[in-house]
Amino acid sequence: MQKSDFLKFLSGFELSFAKISKIIEEMQGDFSFEKFIASDKIENILGEDFGKIAKKANYEYLKKYLDKLESLEIKILTREDDDFPEKLLRIDDPPFYLFYKGDLSLLKEKCVAIVGTRSPSGYGITITEMFAKEIASAGGVIVSGLAYGVDSIAHRKALEQQGKTIAVLASGFNNIYPQQHVSLFNEIAKKGLVLTEHRPDIKSAKYLFPQRNRIVAGLSDALLITEAGARSGTSITKDFALDYGVPIYVVPGNITSPKSDGTNLLISTMQGICTLEPKSIIEDLGLHVKKRVLMQLNLDENEIVKILQTGEKDIDAILEKVKININKLNSLLTTLEIKGIIKRLPGGIYSLS
Amino acid sequence: MLSKVHSFGLFGIEGFVVEVEVDIVNGLPHFEIVGLADTAIKEAKERVKAAIRNSGFEYPIKKITVNLAPADVKKEGPIYDLAIALGIMTADSHSEIKGLSSQALHDFVIVGELSLNGEVKPIKGLLPILISAQKMGFNKFIIPYANSKEASFISNVTCFPVQSLEEAVLFVSGQKNIAPVTVQEFVSDDKQNKHILDFKYVKGQQRAKRALEIAAAGGHNVLMIGPPGSGKSMLAKCFPSILPDMTFEEALEVTKIHSIAGELDFKKGIVASRPFRSPHHSASTVSMTGGGSQAKPGEISLAHNGVLYLDEMPEYQRSCLEMLRQPLEDGVITVARSALTVTYPANFTLIASMNPCPCGNYGAKDRECKCSPAQIHKYLAKISGPILDRIDLHVEVDNVSFDDLRSSSEEESSSTIKARVDKARKVQLERFKNEKNFSNAKMSVPATKKYCVLSKECEDLLKTAFTSLKLSARAHDRILKVARTIADLDGQENILPEHIAEAIAYRSLDRKYI
Known part of the structure; x- marks a missing residue:
């Protein structure tokens, strides 16, 4: 049997x-079910589970399992x-296998992981969307973890731009967390890649998230943190990125905002590159900024902008x-929003997009 | 001997004639009331007995049987006391009261509760009784004196108010004259500007005020979303001040319901301003819909022709909110019980308010929200899609800054806004004169197609808005109806792109909220 x-x-x-590493070692290059079942050492490694797994160690079961996945x-x-x-092989513990849906070729492109807090402020939303x-x-x-925020x-945002994105x-796949993102998951599976x-x-369980984060960091050519508090899962991804030598880009925030404590700390300790515009990341990766089409605005619209x-x-x-009345302003704001120039944040607050 | 007196009962808000028959024969003293009477009526025998004696008349020590016909309809409440007492005194062959005969009583409809000393007390639901009786051809009534205000708004009937059983007896037997209630002209309170709350006292909140103006003009329902203390309740309470004046017909309908529920102010006799009901969120479903063994109208019927304000909407029981579906669609609520099915009118404007999340601060300018996204989702999901479907305007309300609160700038007064609302309503009355509905909000699907014709430019705008703002499909018709109202407020015959754009601004919950 093939190793794969x-x-x-x-x-x-x-x-x-x-456990998988040890089993692979024990098999000594001969990957047959017979050897797997006969090995005492593997029995030791797997302990209680061995009997259960050994019972299934046959081609019939494997075929059934693969058909089910298909x-x-x-x-x-x-x-x-x-x-x-190849990017994943540089990490200490590259996964032996990955389940996936979607377009594998995305892995060969320039990947940027964007991570941060699950409950971003208006500022956090704005800059995440912008980058x-x-x-x-x-x-x-864009690589990320399908979490909230x-x-x-x-x-x-990547999907909106007809761009590519990977969710790890x-x-x-039958237990998407958070559940609210099932439709987002399906869309990414169709247009991008899920792993x-x-x-x-x-x-999902608490201890699985750090393992996931190592893949997010490992897959990326750059890590961007847009907004993160002092204590968050983001810091785990950041640690992995430091280990793997992935450049970390950090967007500074308001120093009085607790939601930016984590990002500001990264800048002050010089672990991350202080990033003020998307252009710097794009150019570092050897990509080119797309020219923006300027839109015609009328006088009132200009004033609001x-x-x-x-x-x-x-x-x-x-x-x-x-100095215009509320009904006019309502309709101007919607028009600007439709044109994609401004956007509406929760609480009826408006900002430039 | 036998006597027969006319009285009235109530079924829902409609009255039905009840014949009070009294039969007195010699035999062991006994008093029996038959004809599906409830406990309050059964107890009438004690009140009637005492009232007759205490008024100085003689109570027959004989076998007395009272029948309330039709015998198969349930009758409720102590409204038959006076009729029973007069019936007994007429049927008593030994009665020495001159002129008191079945003949004399025949023309009258008699209602009233008795107290032990013979005084006649006011009853609930006189107005609906008068209106139904008048339709059936009755036009002379003996009513409790305390109810006279209520009766004074009905023309074409003659109501004789009595204060005591004795007075009633003297009047019927022709020994005393009582002046009938004089008919009064109805003046709406709205016209007299009696509102204490006025939009000129609400600082800032321009968008919310504008949304309420549109709601008043087109009969749309509104949901206000905002942190605690942002003035949602204040805005809602000001809302009746910009609603169009109540017409006499509307006032009568409202008074009927309030009269049955016993909520009518006897001194005023009529509900002269649009009702504003704000049931607490602990309210039970039955208290909202009406019903129960008494089949009383609930909060939503009491809000008929006025405003139902639900503060902290997600805190209400789910069943309480779901039952709003029928009334929001049809303007009536049908309460079905094992014994009876009653339909009450419930045509109200719904104003609801809610916090954006459990802690209330999501999206607030100056405070931080501590809720997890899952919590926020769960909180918002308490308002079901079908209910959200029936609310045309969503508006976010944020705290007003201290500077704004203290600013001396002049805010628009309710009467100015009301003038615009009245104008827009007039346009709608003209438009819907051949249709069943009277407001843009209640337009049917074919009516929406007919009256909300969009130009090419509007179509394009709506289409791009749907894709770029990710509106849900249910928003479509709502936007059209609201745009229609905005165009009416603007005095335009056709819906223009700016109207559509403004209408879209009020659909925030249709977007991805978090």
């Missing part, structure tokens, strides 16, 4: 990285396959500065 088939067989049992439209990529991304949009339209692939904003999950180390029925250039404002504040 053997890995596919093991992928059905949700074994730890350490019916779910899930494919497996093993470390032995040519398509396996994701620019990087995606320049041809970069920065993750999902980055994915969505900490659970099996996970876990077989479809596995539910000018007011919003000084920062996000709610509608009463805008109304105070422009």
Whole structure:
């Protein structure tokens, strides 16, 4: 049996990285079921689980298992396959196999991981959208973890730009976490790529997230942190990126905002590159900024844009500065929003996009 | 001997004639009331007995049987006391009251509750009784004196108010004259500008005020979303001040319901301003819909022709909110119980308010939200899609800054806004004169197609808005209806792109909220 088939067989049992490494070592290059069942050492490694797994160690079971995955439209990529991304091999514990749906060729593109807090402020939303949009339209692939907040904003913005995006999950494909993002997951599976180390029925658990983060960091050519508090999962991804030598780009925030504590600290300790515009990342990756088409605005619209250039404002504040009445302003704001020049944040606050 | 007196009962908000028949024969003293009477009526025998004696008349020590016909309809409440007492005194062959005969009583409809000393007390639901009785051809009534204000708004009937059983007896037997209630002209409170709350006291909140103006003009329902203390309740309470004046017909309908529920102010006699009901979120479903064994109208019917304000909407029981679906669509609520099915009118404007998340601060300018995204989703999901479907305007309300609060700038007063609302309503009355509905909000699908014709430019705008702002499909018709109202406020015959654009601004919950 091929080593890759053997890995596919093991992928059905949700074994730890350490156990798989030891088993592979014990097999000494001969990947047959007979040897697997006969080995006492493997029995020791697997302990209680051995009996259960050994019972299934036959071609019939393997075929059934692979057919089942195929019916779910899930494919497996093993470390032995040519398509396996080289980038991932540089990490200490590259996954032996990955379940995936979607377009594998994205792994060969320039990948930028965008991560951050799950509950971003208006500022965090704005800059995440801005960076994701620019990087995606320049041809970069946005990698993230499908979580709430920065993750999902980055994915969505990339999809909006007809750009490419990769989501790495900490659970099996039949147990998307968070549940609200199932439709986003499906869209990414169709237009981009979704990856996970876990077989479809596995539910996400706390300890699985750091493992996932190592893949996010490992896949990336650059890591961008847009907004992160002092204590967050983002710092784990950042640590992996430091280990793997992935450049870390950080967007500075308001020093009084607790939501920017993490990002500002990274800048002050010089672990991350202080990043003020998407252009710097795009150019570092050897990509090119897409030229923006300038839009024609009328006088009133221009005035609103000018007011919003000084920062996000709610509608009463805008109304105070422009001398037009509320019904006109309502319709102007919607028109500007449709044109993609401004956007509406929760609470009826407007900012430039 | 037998006597027969006319009285009235209530079924929902409609009255039905009840014949109070009294039969007195010699035998062991006994008093029986038959004809599906409830406990309050059964107890009438004690009140009637005492009232007759205490008024100085003689109570027959004989076998007395009272029948309330039709015998198969349930009758409720102590409104038959006076009729029963008069019936007994007429049927008593030994009665020495001159002129008191079945003949004399025949023309009258008699209602009223008795107290033990013979005094006649006010009853609930006189107005609906008068209106139904008048339709059936009755026009002379003996009513409790305390109800006279209520009766004074009905023309073409003659109501004789009595204060006591004795007075009633003297009047019927022709020994005393009572002046009938004089008919009064109805003046709406709205016209007299009696509103204490006025939009001129609300600082800032321009978008919310504008949304309420559109709501008042087109009969749309509004949902206000904002952190605690941002003035949602204040805005809602000001809302009735910009609603169009209540017409007499509307006032009568409202008074009917309030009269049955016993919520009518006897001194005023009529509900002269649009009702504003704000049931607490602990309200039970039955208290909202109406019903129960008494089949009383609920909060939503009491809000008929006025405003139903639901503060902190997600805190209401789910069943309470879901039952709003029928009334929001049809303007009536049908309460079905094992014994009876009653339909009450419930045509109200719904104003609801809610926090954007459990802690209330999501999206607020100056405070931080501590809720997880899952919590926020869960909170917003408490308002179901079908309910959201029926709310045309969503508006976000944020805290007003201290500077704005203290600013001396002049805010628009309710009467100025009301003038615009009235104008827009007039346009709609003209438009819908051949249709069943009277407001843009209640337009049917074919009516929407007919009256919300979009130009090519508008179509394009709506199309790009749907894709770029990711609006959900349910927003489509809502946007059209609101745009129609905005165009009416603007005095335009056709919907223009700016109207569509403004209408889209009020669909925030249709977008991805978080």
